[in-house]
Amino acid sequence: MNSTGQTRKEEIIKTAAKLFKEKGYSAVTMRDLAKAVNIRAASLYNHIDSKQDILKSIIISLAEEFTRGMETIKNSEDVTINKLRAIVALHVNITIHNTYGMASLNNDWMHLEDQLDHYLSLRKNYEQDFVEIIKSGIEAQEIRDSNPEIIMFSILTTLRSLYLWIPKKEDLKGQELAKNLGDVLINGINPKSTKA
Amino acid sequence: MNSTGQTRKEEIIKTAAKLFKEKGYSAVTMRDLAKAVNIRAASLYNHIDSKQDILKSIIISLAEEFTRGMETIKNSEDVTINKLRAIVALHVNITIHNTYGMASLNNDWMHLEDQLDHYLSLRKNYEQDFVEIIKSGIEAQEIRDSNPEIIMFSILTTLRSLYLWIPKKEDLKGQELAKNLGDVLINGINPKSTKA
DNA sequence: GACCCAAACTAACAACCGTTAGTTTACTGA
DNA sequence: TCAGTAAACTAACGGTTGTTAGTTTGGGTC
Numbered sequence: 001m002n003s004t005g006q007t008r009k010e011e012i013i014k015t016a017a018k019l020f021k022e023k024g025y026s027a028v029t030m031r032d033l034a035k036a037v038n039i040r041a042a043s044l045y046n047h048i049d050s051k052q053d054i055l056k057s058i059i060i061s062l063a064e065e066f067t068r069g070m071e072t073i074k075n076s077e078d079v080t081i082n083k084l085r086a087i088v089a090l091h092v093n094i095t096i097h098n099t100y101g102m103a104s105l106n107n108d109w110m111h112l113e114d115q116l117d118h119y120l121s122l123r124k125n126y127e128q129d130f131v132e133i134i135k136s137g138i139e140a141q142e143i144r145d146s147n148p149e150i151i152m153f154s155i156l157t158t159l160r161s162l163y164l165w166i167p168k169k170e171d172l173k174g175q176e177l178a179k180n181l182g183d184v185l186i187n188g189i190n191p192k193s194t195k196a
Numbered sequence: 197m198n199s200t201g202q203t204r205k206e207e208i209i210k211t212a213a214k215l216f217k218e219k220g221y222s223a224v225t226m227r228d229l230a231k232a233v234n235i236r237a238a239s240l241y242n243h244i245d246s247k248q249d250i251l252k253s254i255i256i257s258l259a260e261e262f263t264r265g266m267e268t269i270k271n272s273e274d275v276t277i278n279k280l281r282a283i284v285a286l287h288v289n290i291t292i293h294n295t296y297g298m299a300s301l302n303n304d305w306m307h308l309e310d311q312l313d314h315y316l317s318l319r320k321n322y323e324q325d326f327v328e329i330i331k332s333g334i335e336a337q338e339i340r341d342s343n344p345e346i347i348m349f350s351i352l353t354t355l356r357s358l359y360l361w362i363p364k365k366e367d368l369k370g371q372e373l374a375k376n377l378g379d380v381l382i383n384g385i386n387p388k389s390t391k392a
Numbered sequence: 393g394a395c396c397c398a399a400a401c402t403a404a405c406a407a408c409c410g411t412t413a414g415t416t417t418a419c420t421g422a
Numbered sequence: 423t424c425a426g427t428a429a430a431c432t433a434a435c436g437g438t439t440g441t442t443a444g445t446t447t448g449g450g451t452c
Contacts, residue, residue: 008429039429046428047429
């Protein structure tokens with residue numbers, strides 16, 4: 001631990017995530033990363049196994065965090081609208097506390113090697129759970145009877161892109177953002193819809 | 197022109213866009229691209245100036261296409277809801293006829309060199325026009341009085357991600373998709389909202 | 393049949409890539 | 423005071439990168 005309460009390894013991974021967000025995994029060299037943490041490239045290997053290992057750390061831990069969140073939400077007894085609000089809050093919270101990592105999760109997952117299948121499996125399950133929640137909401141007439149996959153896609157891509165947008169809105173608190181965003185995504189923008 | 201009605205240069209750029217979508221600009225080598233068009237890397241340079249030149253061709257032409265579309269929409273006399281539907285249709289149409297290029301536009305713009313400032317300027321103006329349309333819709337009480345930037349962000353990120361999703365829905369016609377998507381984005385998913 | 397030229401080729405360049413080996417530095421606890 | 427150790431360093435490796443130079447190929451035109 002250093003004065004900021006994080007190990008050197010954590011600092012390297014965090015810095016890497018920041019660089020990956022700016023240029024993407026492939027365009028960031030180990031020498032770029034080393035310069036950003038003020039050491040030489042070879043010294044990085046005292047702390048990490050490989051460049052690939054850094055990407056794996058960033059992406060898999062985030063993906064598993066989403067999976068755990070979804071597990072809790074889908075097992076809750078709440079109505080669909082509240083489950084959707086919980087999903088929005090899940091994305092907002094994770095994105096706020098790991099904005100840089102979200103960029104890698106979105107854009108660099110295909111550069112995973114050993115862990116690619118594991119990641120794809122987590123993502124597929126997440127999307128299936130999401131679409132099931134929407135379908136049961138349609139059955140319960142809680143949400144409009146539109147194509148469930150279009151609804152899921154529309155919400156999920158907005159949530160997945162939050163990392164691009166949250167840094168520009170530092171004034172907006174997490175809960176406030178989750179509420180605003182939930183309103184727009186769930187009630188739409190048409191003023192004739194009833195406030196939920 | 198060859199039998200498919202496209203020049204070798206066009207074929208190279210199209211193939212490059214496909215590869216860029218799969219792995220990103222930086223991870224695609226000129227040898228990868230050459231193999232995909234069945235020639236040697238050096239032969240590519242009989243048709244294109246540089247790797248950077250390919251990226252520029254893909255991104256700038258698309259960005260200018262969006263700019264022209266937005267110009268037409270914002271100068272139309274239509275009501276806000278219809279302008280928004282026109283924006284949805286603009287994205288759906290461009291994405292259908294250039295799915296691969298949309299990936300580069302979204303993910304690889306930061307690797308533009310000389311043309312980066314030009315691209316950023318086009319994007320900034322597009323987003324400003326978009327948010328102005330939403331603001332005037334709120335004033336006219338055509339759309340709900342929520343944060344205009346959250347509304348714009350929510351719609352635009354969905355539209356920008358269409359390239360990820362359209363290939364999986366080949367059965368869905370463009371107009372049909374534009375209508376479905378417009379309904380979800382404009383009327384939301386809450387069944388209590390009035391159908392527009 | 394000689395010529396042209398677009399478009400392919402082979403070979404190679406200098407720079408850069410991730411990574412390893414071996415060494416030095418600076419702090420810690422006995 | 424000195425051995426131990428984490429973490430930095432220098433140097434270099436084999437491979438890959440975008441690109442250039444120079445050459446060959448093959449179909450169309452006079």
